[in-house]
Amino acid sequence: MNSPQTIYALSSGALPAAIAIVRISGPLAKKALQLLGATNLTPRKLILTKLKPSKQEIIDMALVCFFSKEESITGEDLAELHLHGSLAVVDEVFLFLSSITGLRPAEPGEFTKRSLLNGKMGLIEVEGLADLIASETKEQRIQSLRLLKGELSKKYLKWGKELIRIRAEMEALLDFSDEGDVSQKANNNNLIKKMPNLINKIEKDLAKGAAGTRLRNGLKIALIGPPNVGKSSLINVLLKEERAIVSAHAGTTRDIIEARLDLEGAPVTVYDTAGIRIARNKIEKEGVKRSKSTAENADIILYIRSALDDPKEKALDLSKYKPSKIIHVYNKTDLLENKGQLKKEGFGVSCKTKQGIDIFLEFLCKEVRRLTSLSDMAIGPNRIRHMNHLKETKDSLELALIESKKGKMDVSADFIRSANVSLGRIVGTVDIEDVLDEIFLGFCIGK
Ligand code: GDP
Numbered sequence: 104m105n106s107p108q109t110i111y112a113l114s115s116g117a118l119p120a121a122i123a124i125v126r127i128s129g130p131l132a133k134k135a136l137q138l139l140g141a142t143n144l145t146p147r148k149l150i151l152t153k154l155k156p157s158k159q160e161i162i163d164m165a166l167v168c169f170f171s172k173e174e175s176i177t178g179e180d181l182a183e184l185h186l187h188g189s190l191a192v193v194d195e196v197f198l199f200l201s202s203i204t205g206l207r208p209a210e211p212g213e214f215t216k217r218s219l220l221n222g223k224m225g226l227i228e229v230e231g232l233a234d235l236i237a238s239e240t241k242e243q244r245i246q247s248l249r250l251l252k253g254e255l256s257k258k259y260l261k262w263g264k265e266l267i268r269i270r271a272e273m274e275a276l277l278d279f280s281d282e283g284d285v286s287q288k289a290n291n292n293n294l295i296k297k298m299p300n301l302i303n304k305i306e307k308d309l310a311k312g313a314a315g316t317r318l319r320n321g322l323k324i325a326l327i328g329p330p331n332v333g334k335s336s337l338i339n340v341l342l343k344e345e346r347a348i349v350s351a352h353a354g355t356t357r358d359i360i361e362a363r364l365d366l367e368g369a370p371v372t373v374y375d376t377a378g379i380r381i382a383r384n385k386i387e388k389e390g391v392k393r394s395k396s397t398a399e400n401a402d403i404i405l406y407i408r409s410a411l412d413d414p415k416e417k418a419l420d421l422s423k424y425k426p427s428k429i430i431h432v433y434n435k436t437d438l439l440e441n442k443g444q445l446k447k448e449g450f451g452v453s454c455k456t457k458q459g460i461d462i463f464l465e466f467l468c469k470e471v472r473r474l475t476s477l478s479d480m481a482i483g484p485n486r487i488r489h490m491n492h493l494k495e496t497k498d499s500l501e502l503a504l505i506e507s508k509k510g511k512m513d514v515s516a517d518f519i520r521s522a523n524v525s526l527g528r529i530v531g532t533v534d535i536e537d538v539l540d541e542i543f544l545g546f547c548i549g550k
Contacts, residue, residue: 106130107179107217111200113193114549120188121250125196126549128214131205132180133169138203139184139196141167141380147174149185152228155200163192176510177214181299200244212546216539219531226531226538227512228258230486233545234319239348241368242475246485247317254482259530262301268525269297273507273516287458291507298504311483314492317402318475319485321370325398327419328407333434336454337407338362341373344464360395367468374401395423403467404429410436410451430470486527486540495525 109129115122127135137145138154139162146169154162166185200206216231218224224232231250238244239254246386249255292405329346348363348370362373376394386398386492398404404424421429431449436442437456445451450466451460484490501517527533 109135109206110213110217110347111135111197111206112209112214112549114183114214115188118188118190118193123186123188123193125186125193125200125213126209127182127183127184127194127200127206128175128177128179128209128217129206130180131203132182132237135200136167136169136182136208136210137204139199142412142512144169146171154184154186154196159199162195162199163187166334176223177217178223180215184429209548211548212550213544215546216543217290217550218540219535225253225256226535226542227259227529228253228488229542232550233486236550237545240365240370242318243368243370245368246315246482248483249331254538255484258481258528259526260532262304263523263526263530263532265297265301266519266526268417270519272511272522273512277512277516285298291510291512295507297503302497302500302504305493309490309493309497311480312485312493314475315483315485316487316490318369320473321363322366322403322471323397323401324371324373324403324405325401325405326373326405327376327394327398328405329409329417329419332405332409333454337405337434338373338375338434340457340460341464344460366471367476369471371471399423403430403470404428405432405467406449407432407434410439410445423513430467489529492525492529496522499525534543 109127109131111125113123113126114126132145138156140157141150141152143150143152144167147339149166149168152164152167154167156162165187167448168183168185170176170181172179172181173310186196189241194322197208199206212526215224215229219229224329228251230255231252234247235244236245259349278290300323321494326337328334340404341364342362346365361375364371364373374397376397406419406421406429408431432452433445433449433451436458437453438444439445450459451464453464484493497523498516503515503522506512506515506518524533530539531538
């Protein structure tokens with residue numbers, strides 16, 4: 104294999120800043136440091152160094168650190184320059200590094216990619232790292248850190264070993280199948296018992312995956328209801344009472360996003376689907392269609408109505424939405440003369456006086472926790488990719504179980520092998536090349 108090129112990039116944020124961290128990874132990392140004038144290096148120690156290439160002016164006074172390939176995160180010799188964070192300093196360092204033969208600027212995510220390919224990080228850990236950097240709320244941070252620490256990988260690698268053991272036992276049975284004695288039957292039964300146990304564990308993880316994916320992508324709350332009942336007012340109340348997320352990312356759908364909130368540590372996007380009404384023309388029809396699909400895809404629907412009976416108000420058709428995800432809210436309770444008029448099946452609130460808002464918010468937060476909270480449970484998957492392969496693993500295991508019950512151990516062993524391949528795809532021990540591009544698409548330069 105060709106020796107890899109040495110790469111460099113700015114790994115810290117936008118300039119100017121107090122400090123700029125430039126990373127250099129590859130076989131020439133040490134040489135690059137020496138050419139920059141950093142000759143007095145102790146591995147894994149930050150050393151204050153005058154960066155002055157020979158026959159050149161001083162570039163900066165910087166803290167320099169060197170990691171040998173055995174101890175670095177990329178699995179290659181790695182250097183870090185903690186520079187003064189000015190454009191001029193970083194430009195000059197880059198100019199110098201680019202003049203060294205064998206060095207080139209890093210591509211997006213290339214440091215992490217090398218770490219993965221050199222076995223310093225697993226695939227799920229890399230995904231965890233990407234999630235951690237993108238995390239906006241506490242629960243997202245906790246989930247991604249657990250992935251980064253390898254909790255999920257360890258679990259699936261353990262399951263993988265279990266599959267290998269089951270298959271080995273099956274093959275051993277096949278080898279002695281001529282003997283057809285009582286103990287063989289007992290072994291068969293033993294194997295048949297092990298499979299449902301694993302299938303059960305996978306099912307639990309698939310159920311957890313829904314919550315994990317929701318937490319990673321954020322929860323969607325759709326507001327529906329007739330005009331003038333106080334939908335915008337409720338959004339304003341939510342924004343005041345809870346923490347608003349200021350996100351650099353625009354909404355991924357074309358719906359109008361009214362608010363991004365941090366509810367109980369989970370990211371929540373509130374959509375105002377004011378468009379659900381009888382459409383009078385083509386453009387309105389499109390708006391109604393989009394609003395309806397937003398409500399259908401939402402994790403929670405807040406159906407807002409006025410607490411005052413309005414004979415003109417038409418009830419919306421809710422038949423398309425799961426009843427369990429609809430929360431009924433009656434606003435403007437301050438206008439009720441008689442509290443006995445309050446509807447029983449929902450929450451009576453007043454956006455004006457804040458009456459009932461506490462109780463409603465408490466319930467909403469409980470729902471959000473129920474739909475996303477993972478921190479007190481064993482970690483589960485959090486991407487569609489994980490879920491798809493996990494489902495394949497389960498399907499293969501179920502087929503293996505059917506075949507083994509028929510006594511067809513050779514066919515069953517084949518299905519066990521397929522199950523292990525699917526599991527290996529999640530942790531990246533199988534077909535890792537297929538997912539590399541997709542995984543690193545979201546990484547930026549310097550990571
Ligand atoms: P939307 O069309 O459903 O978004 O409704 P808005 O939030 O724009 O509110 C419609 C009107 O109702 C505005 O004049 C609000 O000031 C008023 N409003 C909203 N909430 C309350 C409330 O709790 N009590 C009273 N009395 N008026 C409210």
